[in-house]
Each structure stands twice: as C-alpha cells, then as structure tokens.
C-alpha cells in the first residue's frame with residue numbers, strides 16, 4: 001500500500017491547497033495557490049467561482065506532477081473547504097449566477113437585525129444551533145435570489161443549484177455533476193435542522209429559498225462520486241467543512257476534547273459527543289462529524305480575524321515585512337506596556353456577535369512603539385481564545401488541554417502566551433495541515449484504510465507542548481486589561 005495515497009483538497013479563504021497523504025497520515029507532497037479577494041463595497045467580500053475552481057484544479061495537477069504520482073496511485077480524494085461561502089449556479093450551463101459571497105461578508109446584516117427584531121432567533125437557534133448573523137449561508141442565498149434579475153424564475157424552473165464550496169467543487173469534479181454536500185457543511189447554512197438532519201421546511205420558508213436548489217446531504221465519509229479529471233477514475237470519499245476536518249485531524253474524538261485553528265480567523269471546536277448543547281454563552285452548536293449515520297456534535301466559537309490582523313500589520317500598516325517577524329518583535333519586549341489592540345475589523349464574532357463593533361488600539365503612551373502594536377495584535381488572538389474557552393467551560397466541559405493548528409501556530413511566542421493566558425497546556429501536532437489530514441482520514445475510513453476513529457486517534461503525534469508559566473495575578477491583570485479594551489469598542 002506504500003504507493004497508494006489520498007489526495008486532500010483544502011479550499012480555504014485565501015488559497016487552495018492539495019496535499020497527498022500516505023496511509024500513516026504523513027503528508028508527502030503539497031501544492032498551494034493564492035487567489036484574489038474582492039471587496040466591492042464596505043463589508044462585502046467576494047470570490048470569483050472560477051478562481052475557486054481553477055486554483056483547485058491546478059494545485060491537484062501540480063502536486064501529482066511534482067511527486068510523479070499518477071491517478072492509479074490515488075486511492076481516493078477528500079474535500080475540505082472554507083465554510084458558509086455561498087454559490088448559486090445554473091445546472092444546465094454551469095454558469096455561476098453571481099460571485100461567491102464569502103463567509104466574512106456582512107451585506108445581509110440589516111436583514112439579520114430585522115429577523116431578530118421579529119423574534120425569529122430563538123426557534124432558529126433551536127433547530128440549527130446557530131445565530132441570526134450574516135456569517136451563515138441562508139441570508140446570502142436569499143440576497144442572490146432577490147438581487148440577480150431572473151433568478152427566482154430560473155429557480156422555479158429547477159435550473160438553479162446552491163452549494164457551499166464543497167458542493168461546487170464536487171459538481172465540477174464529477175462527470176455526472178453530483179449535487180451533494182456533507183452534514184458538517186449543511187450545518188452551517190442556517191437551513192439544516194441538526195436534530196432531524198434534514199433541510200428544514202420552516203427555515204426554507206422564512207428565507208424564501210426553494211427546496212429544489214438544495215443539495216442532498218450525506219455522511220462525511222461517503223461515496224460522493226468520482227472524478228476522471230486527473231487521468232483515471234478517482235473516487236471522492238470524504239467531505240467536511242474545514243474546522244470540522246481540523247477537529248478530526250486533531251483526533252478530538254472524545255467529548256470534552258478541544259482544538260483551535262489559527263488561520264485567517266480562529267475557530268475553537270469542542271467535541272460534545274451525541275449531545276447538541278444549547279449554548280448559554282452565544283457559542284454555536286454544530287455538527288462535528290457524521291459517520292455511518294451517527295452524528296457527533298460540537299460547540300464552536302468563531303473569531304473572524306486572527307491571522308488576518310497579522311496580514312494587516314504587514315500589508316496595510318507596514319509594521320512588519322513577514323508574518324513570522326511578529327514573533328521576534330513580540331519576544332523582544334518585556335511586556336505589553338498596557339497597549340491592547342481589538343481586531344474587530346469586521347465586527348466581533350463569538351461570544352459577542354456584534355457586527356457593528358470596529359477595531360481599536362488603546363493604552364497608547366508616548367513610549368508606545370510599533371513593536372507594542374505588533375505584540376498587542378498577537379496577544380489579542382490569545383485573549384479572544386480565552387473569551388471562547390471561558391464561554392465553553394460555562395456551557396459544558398472544562399478542557400484539560402488545547403490542541404492548536406493553522407498557519408499562526410508556527411509562532412512559538414504566540415503558543416506560549418496562549419498557554420499563559422489560558423492557564424492550560426497547549427499542544428501542537430507533528431502534522432500542521434490538520435484540516436487536509438482530517439478529510440484524508442474521512443476518505444481513508446471509507447476506503448477501509450482505517451477501521452475506526454480510535455485507530456486514527458492513535459496516529460496523532462505531538463510536536464511541541466507549551467505549559468503555562470505565568471503567575472495567576474499577572475494572567476488576571478492582563479486579561480482584565482483586555483476586557484476593558486473590548487468594552488471600549490462595543
């Protein structure tokens with residue numbers, strides 16, 4: 001089996017990646033391509049569907065060519081993706097009706113506020129585990145159907161298909177144009193009842209979305225069809241939203257286990273077993289994975305800006321030349337000197353859910369320097385994680401450790417400060433690409449490469465552990481400072 005691989009496609013917010021994994025879950029090759037972000041109006045974020053597709057197709061071809069691997073050696077494909085991002089296309093022509101509306105896009109904030117005022121949030125939360133926020137797909141679908149001329153009549157004629165990014169990629173990968181998604185992606189639309197596991201007629205009604213445009217919903221580890229685009233026929237056997245895939249890649253299979261992924265945003269997910277917890281702290285209840293028809297739920301805290309703030313330091317403020325430089329700068333300072341940065345660039349996500357909040361730097365004195373702003377940006381990611389972890393402890397289980405991954409956790413200073421502020425050991429795995437790994441595992445389960453999640457769990461390896469080293473009074477003092485800064489922007 002040594003010459004057999006799984007090809008994991010990770011279609012993220014800023015780039016598309018293709019990674020080949022062997023049976024032991026080791027990456028043996030990777031190709032990555034960034035693509036343009038479009039900001040057509042304040043608070044709007046769009047992707048060109050053709051960029052999503054063409055970068056994905058190219059990175060798949062590139063990784064196979066680089067490693068000299070042909071389609072016959074690829075046992076299966078797994079697909080993981082930026083979630084909630086919404087596409088609608090014409091089933092007959094394949095033409096997208098509109099640009100993809102990205103998860104970060106706030107154009108439907110007003111509609112969400114109106115629906116909240118009309119009292120819809122409570123029943124909607126019970127069914128979906130989510131909140132009324134522009135983040136999720138439903139209001140984005142409604143926006144496209146309402147704004148694109150002729151869209152509603154095309155939908156009535158059965159000519160339109162809606163999909164999150166996984167669904168769009170699946171449709172384009174498969175010759176027979178499979179229109180399907182998995183339960184984790186479905187659970188981010190605000191249209192899927194996480195208890196009955198069905199598209200919910202009341203929700204479709206509320207958002208005026210015709211059922212005909214919705215994809216069928218399968219387990220995460222399932223036969224999604226096959227593709228002939230890379231030479232031979234390769235089955236597609238795994239799909240999961242990226243944060244759920246990372247939960248699997250981090251082997252958080254026991255209730256109470258938590259992972260946190262630090263990429264563009266930061267997403268903390270705790271496994272809650274077969275219970276969909278109704279959060280009292282404005283966290284989301286979501287489907288962590290569904291395998292063999294059995295659903296495992298998760299509690300999720302989503303922060304919209306994490307690594308994106310480091311990019312902002314680099315691209316807009318010019319305070320650093322590279323993201324990794326932030327580590328050296330933060331480490332060289334003896335403390336934060338009371339400087340806090342609240343990166344509420346697109347409002348605040350969990351547990352605040354305030355779309356109108358905006359960013360701020362507070363505590364500046366004559367001695368404050370660019371270095372303090374850089375350090376404050378890294379610190380903010382850690383304080384926000386503590387906000388989420390405290391909310392989670394209030395709703396369910398207090399975590400014993402935190403497993404971290406994503407582009408930012410190569411930063412040792414960040415990982416240590418995170419352990420210090422949480423007062424919790426932080427563990428970093430050997431395979432940093434946990435998102436792609438998670439979906440490779442899902443495909444591998446279907447292939448029979450792995451007999452169970454327990455077997456997969458035994459493959460998880462720790463690369464580094466960061467133990468809390470800060471005394472409690474200092475931890476409390478720093479966190480209190482953060483809370484004061486946060487109060488200034490709300």
Ligand SMILES: Nc1ncnc2c1ncn2[C@@H]1O[C@H](COP(=O)(O)OP(=O)(O)O)[C@@H](O)[C@H]1O
Pocket residue numbers: 012013014015262263264265306307308309310311323324325326327406407408409410411
């Ligand atoms: N050493 C570092 N310190 C801080 N941030 C970093 C570091 N390396 C990368 N990043 C940030 O991590 C993000 C990239 O992570 P990645 O997981 O690839 O993101 P995504 O999948 O959301 O596109 C970028 O925002 C980048 O600024």
Ligand SMILES: O=P(O)(O)OC[C@H](O)CO
Pocket residue numbers: 011012013014081082083084103241242243263264265
């Ligand atoms: O593409 P990422 O890694 O920033 O993840 C985006 C999330 O799935 C949005 O919910």
